[in-house]
Amino acid sequence: MTSRSGLLRALLRHLGSFVLTLVGCALLLQLLLALAPGDAADLVANDPVLRTALVEQWHLDQPVWRRTLESLAGLLTGQFGESLTFRPGTPVSELLLRGATSSGPLLFGALLLSVGLGSGMAWLKWERGARLLSIVSVAPVFLIAATTTTALNQVAFAGLQAGWWAAPAWFALPVNNHPLKTALAIAALAIGSGAFSEIHQASHESLRAIRSSEYVDAAVARGAPLSDLVLRNFLLPLSAITARRAAFFVGGLVVIEKVLHVQGAGAMLWQACRLRDWPLVIGLSLLAACVVAGTRLLADMSRLALDPRLRGQA
Amino acid sequence: MSALRPWAGVALLLLPVLIWVLSLAANYDVIADVDVSRASLAPSVDHWLGCDHLGRDVLWRLITASESFVGPSLFACVVALVIGVPAGALSGWLGGLPASLTRFGLTTVASLPRFVLVLLVCAAFGNSVQLIALAAGVAYAPTLAEAIYARIQSFRHRGFVLAGQAHGLRSGRILWLHLLWVNHRRLILRHCVQLFAYFLLLETTLSYIGGLDGAGSFGVAQPDPSWGNMIAFEWREPQANIWATLAPGLATALVLLGATWTGRSLIEEQA
Amino acid sequence: MSVHLRSLRILAGKRALVSQVSLHILPGQITVLVGASGSGKTLTARSLLGLVHGIEPGIVAADLEIQDGEVIHRPYAAVDRERAFVPVRGPLIAWLPQNPRAALDPLQAVGAQIRDCLKLSGQNTGLDVAPEPWLERVSLAKSVGRLYPHQLSGGMAQRVGIALALARGSRFLIVDEPTTGLDPSLRAGILEELKRARDSGVGLLLITHDLRLVRQLGDHLLVMDRGCIVEDRPAQDLSAMQSAQAQALWQATLRLEARQ
Numbered sequence: 084m085t086s087r088s089g090l091l092r093a094l095l096r097h098l099g100s101f102v103l104t105l106v107g108c109a110l111l112l113q114l115l116l117a118l119a120p121g122d123a124a125d126l127v128a129n130d131p132v133l134r135t136a137l138v139e140q141w142h143l144d145q146p147v148w149r150r151t152l153e154s155l156a157g158l159l160t161g162q163f164g165e166s167l168t169f170r171p172g173t174p175v176s177e178l179l180l181r182g183a184t185s186s187g188p189l190l191f192g193a194l195l196l197s198v199g200l201g202s203g204m205a206w207l208k209w210e211r212g213a214r215l216l217s218i219v220s221v222a223p224v225f226l227i228a229a230t231t232t233t234a235l236n237q238v239a240f241a242g243l244q245a246g247w248w249a250a251p252a253w254f255a256l257p258v259n260n261h262p263l264k265t266a267l268a269i270a271a272l273a274i275g276s277g278a279f280s281e282i283h284q285a286s287h288e289s290l291r292a293i294r295s296s297e298y299v300d301a302a303v304a305r306g307a308p309l310s311d312l313v314l315r316n317f318l319l320p321l322s323a324i325t326a327r328r329a330a331f332f333v334g335g336l337v338v339i340e341k342v343l344h345v346q347g348a349g350a351m352l353w354q355a356c357r358l359r360d361w362p363l364v365i366g367l368s369l370l371a372a373c374v375v376a377g378t379r380l381l382a383d384m385s386r387l388a389l390d391p392r393l394r395g396q397a
Numbered sequence: 398m399s400a401l402r403p404w405a406g407v408a409l410l411l412l413p414v415l416i417w418v419l420s421l422a423a424n425y426d427v428i429a430d431v432d433v434s435r436a437s438l439a440p441s442v443d444h445w446l447g448c449d450h451l452g453r454d455v456l457w458r459l460i461t462a463s464e465s466f467v468g469p470s471l472f473a474c475v476v477a478l479v480i481g482v483p484a485g486a487l488s489g490w491l492g493g494l495p496a497s498l499t500r501f502g503l504t505t506v507a508s509l510p511r512f513v514l515v516l517l518v519c520a521a522f523g524n525s526v527q528l529i530a531l532a533a534g535v536a537y538a539p540t541l542a543e544a545i546y547a548r549i550q551s552f553r554h555r556g557f558v559l560a561g562q563a564h565g566l567r568s569g570r571i572l573w574l575h576l577l578w579v580n581h582r583r584l585i586l587r588h589c590v591q592l593f594a595y596f597l598l599l600e601t602t603l604s605y606i607g608g609l610d611g612a613g614s615f616g617v618a619q620p621d622p623s624w625g626n627m628i629a630f631e632w633r634e635p636q637a638n639i640w641a642t643l644a645p646g647l648a649t650a651l652v653l654l655g656a657t658w659t660g661r662s663l664i665e666e667q668a
Numbered sequence: 669m670s671v672h673l674r675s676l677r678i679l680a681g682k683r684a685l686v687s688q689v690s691l692h693i694l695p696g697q698i699t700v701l702v703g704a705s706g707s708g709k710t711l712t713a714r715s716l717l718g719l720v721h722g723i724e725p726g727i728v729a730a731d732l733e734i735q736d737g738e739v740i741h742r743p744y745a746a747v748d749r750e751r752a753f754v755p756v757r758g759p760l761i762a763w764l765p766q767n768p769r770a771a772l773d774p775l776q777a778v779g780a781q782i783r784d785c786l787k788l789s790g791q792n793t794g795l796d797v798a799p800e801p802w803l804e805r806v807s808l809a810k811s812v813g814r815l816y817p818h819q820l821s822g823g824m825a826q827r828v829g830i831a832l833a834l835a836r837g838s839r840f841l842i843v844d845e846p847t848t849g850l851d852p853s854l855r856a857g858i859l860e861e862l863k864r865a866r867d868s869g870v871g872l873l874l875i876t877h878d879l880r881l882v883r884q885l886g887d888h889l890l891v892m893d894r895g896c897i898v899e900d901r902p903a904q905d906l907s908a909m910q911s912a913q914a915q916a917l918w919q920a921t922l923r924l925e926a927r928q
Contacts, residue, residue, distance in 0.1 A: 115517060120523070222649075222653070223649060224602070225601075225606065226646055226649065233632075277653070297765050297767060304761070305833075306788065319775075334510035334511055337516065353606070371510055391816040392818050
């Protein structure tokens, strides 16, 4: 098979699996919610007449296949209907947009920071610093965020009492909005719950395998510079590592946004789950699946571009 | 130091299991144990870790809280094993269409972040630790299956497997005994340790946020003790006994550290 | 110009993997290092480039002397060995590891790798960094330059390895088991390339377990057994070898040939 048609096939396969995954997710979500013993109307109405009206108004009586089709259509058009109980009557698409704009920077900031830190420290062989951060990294995200905010508030309060400074703008974290809070959220997400230590460990191991490989030895023996060679070969495992962590960070968003009072998609999902606002839950979950599957697609594509072995056979 | 790490890890990991057994044996009623007269008491001989702001003994709550995650996380491990091992092993061994379908299903589940999936299950079916454990097990299964799939597939055409087939060994025996048990039991055990840690993380996180959130939220809710909701319960108390937040936080971090160390020591050299 | 390695000792724990090995490589000559598997041949070869790692211990003692005209390099005597090996690795000594395909960067096309070597060697500071002439020199088609290592056969990979060494312009070439796993016609082709390299003035150290190669192209013969050199002689008249181990190896080779 020629390399070009192999490449095309691989591209199509990855794209196809991306689309199929989203279809599968939509079906899974609808099935899950259809099997649920309660719905949003339970939270609102004790009155059977009102209940019937709500069920009709909220389309709670539609069959699963129809709802799946609707949510798939929603993926294409961005329309997932209206929110039921979270912000009654507001289009879900509007809420999704609002959530994504405040959560996006957190998510990608954390992804960049943790991959940068983890792989960078493995690359530079900062063993001691990495070991220290790995220990910190064991603590759950919520614990890191809560401890840091408390410590910062204590410091600010102590300084205030001692007359060193006027109350800083971020005083009373996490209630106040401040760039510091965003930075804190990104850092906690990037390091906590094992994120840093796992990325560092995986990078460290792939780098060690590359550095002790025959081709690196051969390059050393030729007196060739190594950084290009090692970097090129390291990008392959690194893209896989990054893609694997994406799902983890999307889940972590819920935690960090709840703990630090960020009005983003994650906190919205938690609230929507509490209020059984199914259209919003579906919209947010599919958004999460899009991000996860999209990152995986991106990683697969970049591996395809980098690695001739994947292009040849398909 | 680094030679001791695996043992320290196992010890830290077994600690909550021991505490769990102790707690089941003692069967102490922590819910009735309210005494406002000893609110926010500092550690003393009678109350080793002091009391929280409702005057409940912190140590007993710490011990009893193990019931909210040790048993369920073992249950989660069983769920993940029952789904993940056969799915990964069979799709790696058989290949073809069934394998593609199985892996597609697993990828689909894995495309929803685990935390989101657990939250959805809680929202749909009600908030109980057993349900969270079931959801966590299902959500973890794709990771386990994918790891096993990759290894079985790479071992599938190795010399010793082909030789075994040539000698007339049954495929089932080669797959379950030689491939899974002999060659990959460490891998499977490592994933169980990781899932155990993940469940602890999940349960404390849910209970912490649920504790901040108030009634009707997710996770283990007061007055039932959980390391997560103990932290949330005392966090904003101005006169709090500091051990009431520090102890569960430290306990969580230590068990997670133990799991990390144990997991590291179970990573085998890639064959 | 010549390479002299004297009194090399490599220990693993208390066990000596290589002890008291001395050898010389001279320009325009092929020195053949023969030995059974595990006799320490490859370790010896790697020590010439300061590449003994991966095993726990290291080189306990070695005196490596490389004469380059007036200049004499003694990298093991230097404080900073890594730096002392810089002028040795590449310009002076090149190395073709046992598995030629694994020694090529899997992500780069062959042509680009040869071009990198040419740039390194600095002999083509002008425009001419085209890999094609070097491919032709080792009897490969020009189109091979577009292939990636995983698309090469064993024989092709071996030739590419030789082309890389030639393009790097090294004065000495260490070749580790070049004919293992090749069929007789490919073998003959590779040996032909090595001979041509020798005739252009490159000094070769050829590592093999096959004594027959010595007769075909050797100038000097060394036989290693359990980490020691047991035979060190010109490559003519092999039946007159002194040591029992070398004789046994020779007799086995003769029997094998008689059977074939």
